[in-house]
Amino acid sequence: MRVQPLLHLENISKRYGSVRVLDGIDITVADNEFLTILGPSGSGKTTILRIIGGFEGIDGGRLMFEGRDLASVPINRRPFNTVFQDYALFHHMNVAENVGYGLKVRGRPKAEIAAKVADVLETVGLGALGARYPAQLSGGQRQRVALARAIICEPRLILLDEPLSALDVELRAQMQRFLKSLQRRLGIAFVFITHDQEEAIALSDRIIVVHRGRIEQEGAPEQLYRRPRTPFTAAFLGENNLIPGTLTSAEGAVCQVETAAGRLQATVDGPVPSPGSPVLLAVRPEHITLTANPAPGALLAEVAEIRFLGANILIELRHPALPDTLLKVRRLADGGTTGLRIGQSLAIGWAAADAALLAAS
Amino acid sequence: MNPMPSSARSGPPRRRGIARDLLWHGLNLGLPLLFVVLPILSFVLVSFWTLKDGQIVHVLTLANYRAFFTEGSYLQVYLSTLALSAQVTLINVVLATAIAVFIFRRTPRTRFLILMSFMLPLFMSYIIKIYSIRSILGQRGLLNEGLLALGLIDQPIEALLFSRTAIFIALAVLYLPYAILPIYLALDRIPANYLAASADLGATPLQALRDIVLPLGRPGIAAGAVFTFILTFGDFVTPQMVGGTQGFTFGRIVFSQFGLALNWPLGSALAVILLATTLLAVALAGLTLRREHVR
Numbered sequence: 001m002r003v004q005p006l007l008h009l010e011n012i013s014k015r016y017g018s019v020r021v022l023d024g025i026d027i028t029v030a031d032n033e034f035l036t037i038l039g040p041s042g043s044g045k046t047t048i049l050r051i052i053g054g055f056e057g058i059d060g061g062r063l064m065f066e067g068r069d070l071a072s073v074p075i076n077r078r079p080f081n082t083v084f085q086d087y088a089l090f091h092h093m094n095v096a097e098n099v100g101y102g103l104k105v106r107g108r109p110k111a112e113i114a115a116k117v118a119d120v121l122e123t124v125g126l127g128a129l130g131a132r133y134p135a136q137l138s139g140g141q142r143q144r145v146a147l148a149r150a151i152i153c154e155p156r157l158i159l160l161d162e163p164l165s166a167l168d169v170e171l172r173a174q175m176q177r178f179l180k181s182l183q184r185r186l187g188i189a190f191v192f193i194t195h196d197q198e199e200a201i202a203l204s205d206r207i208i209v210v211h212r213g214r215i216e217q218e219g220a221p222e223q224l225y226r227r228p229r230t231p232f233t234a235a236f237l238g239e240n241n242l243i244p245g246t247l248t249s250a251e252g253a254v255c256q257v258e259t260a261a262g263r264l265q266a267t268v269d270g271p272v273p274s275p276g277s278p279v280l281l282a283v284r285p286e287h288i289t290l291t292a293n294p295a296p297g298a299l300l301a302e303v304a305e306i307r308f309l310g311a312n313i314l315i316e317l318r319h320p321a322l323p324d325t326l327l328k329v330r331r332l333a334d335g336g337t338t339g340l341r342i343g344q345s346l347a348i349g350w351a352a353a354d355a356a357l358l359a360a361s
Numbered sequence: 362m363n364p365m366p367s368s369a370r371s372g373p374p375r376r377r378g379i380a381r382d383l384l385w386h387g388l389n390l391g392l393p394l395l396f397v398v399l400p401i402l403s404f405v406l407v408s409f410w411t412l413k414d415g416q417i418v419h420v421l422t423l424a425n426y427r428a429f430f431t432e433g434s435y436l437q438v439y440l441s442t443l444a445l446s447a448q449v450t451l452i453n454v455v456l457a458t459a460i461a462v463f464i465f466r467r468t469p470r471t472r473f474l475i476l477m478s479f480m481l482p483l484f485m486s487y488i489i490k491i492y493s494i495r496s497i498l499g500q501r502g503l504l505n506e507g508l509l510a511l512g513l514i515d516q517p518i519e520a521l522l523f524s525r526t527a528i529f530i531a532l533a534v535l536y537l538p539y540a541i542l543p544i545y546l547a548l549d550r551i552p553a554n555y556l557a558a559s560a561d562l563g564a565t566p567l568q569a570l571r572d573i574v575l576p577l578g579r580p581g582i583a584a585g586a587v588f589t590f591i592l593t594f595g596d597f598v599t600p601q602m603v604g605g606t607q608g609f610t611f612g613r614i615v616f617s618q619f620g621l622a623l624n625w626p627l628g629s630a631l632a633v634i635l636l637a638t639t640l641l642a643v644a645l646a647g648l649t650l651r652r653e654h655v656r
Binding site for chain 1: 552554555557558559560561562563564565568572573576577651
């Protein structure tokens, strides 16, 4: 089932002077999809957005919209609208003028603009604020005006450049829910840029992890969380314990890994690396089991720190053979963990299926 | 021994605080009063005196103001100078806005260079500027020689210098930088992503100019207009230097009352009218601004 994607970035590269900021970026965006481009600052994620929007040229590759090359299409003719990081609301226009601007420059009749503005303001929950100026609005209200301004022309795609980064925690959670429901209701594809992995996981249908101008991995949030394929993805999405080692043998997807702490088991997703190659073993803190009475041959580690985090307890352990690695273990705080002491020796373990094998970069 | 009441203990520092406040308020009010208001009031006062047999009569009268409206050609010169200044202001605001928008559209690095080159005349002495203008406009000046060489005229145009046109051109050239600077500074404050946002919403560059650049440049345009108007309306040297006998502007009348006729009371009255006119211009410019345009 090959459907033509709404937008296709084909092998895009971009350099600023001698610095290569994007290298062979290949992204497809499907209709109605909430796609998040996730990466740390300096990863090139904002450059990708600016290239789609037309604010930035490309040095290689093609940008295709429904099979049509966008290279010669200027910003003002692209069928996308952008929600800018600081909203870029025109401070000399009131909310209604800001929201209606896209229709005004298209020469639509005034009555039509007024009706549509009222309609869109209702959609974003700002029905009564049309006459206010941006300076008279709160951060969350400005955010909604920027959204209203972007959706009024019924674009096929909305680009959102870290739109929630300026909001405080509570408002951010509220806006996340709003964004997601708005996207579902409108059925417009959203391309959302963020460095916040929790936000990406909470909002997206699909996440593309970008690092140093390249795509690290892409997939559904759950897939990326459960089956990271690169050390970067494993460390950037949620917490992970990474243990370096060498692959000795593989039986199907289950691999034997020789580490400083002994021989450990892990499961590989995708092609199995050749035996003898350096690998990383990734285990989530919530997947590690702790036992006070170790069986012979168990992996023993010493409790270095116990941190109470409300619903959770985070226990940090040190293995004598892995001096550079603090093993993090997460537990629900209501369980029998009150007996833990710093300095105590515990046996740690995990199911082979919960340890991901990653090729070391 | 009884402890001291608390009010007595806090008294001295409190009193020192009041003294300091008084000193600052005094300076805030006193400095402008001393350096601006008092000098102006002094010539306002003189404008209500009269001159008799070369002596100032210290009796308050409106005679000087009556003279402005009824005697000689004061009112006529005033009105023609008003028209001249308005014309110079209009052309300069149009030119300066175009130049400022041109600079604004360059890359940040070239902006400064172009702006500085337009500001260069501000670093030059007036005398050099006015004589360069004369050498360009003169009978054997650059403009006439150029037109002759191109064969567009076969005799030098005499009216280029010592005419109303000459004054108009000279004033416009001299005061153009004073209009460019405030307009450019206003444009420079427009957030860069406003233009990105307007393009993103479908605006053509011309629509962005109409809806974003010019409205947000309005405070600067008003300031540029006020500067140009005040400077041209009060200029009494340029009209003489390039206008000859044609160049009898209101500024020169004021100057001649002080410098030639030695009629300080009449000169002061005319100066008060000049001041009132410029204040009116400032007020008019202020009226064109909306609060929302200034951030």
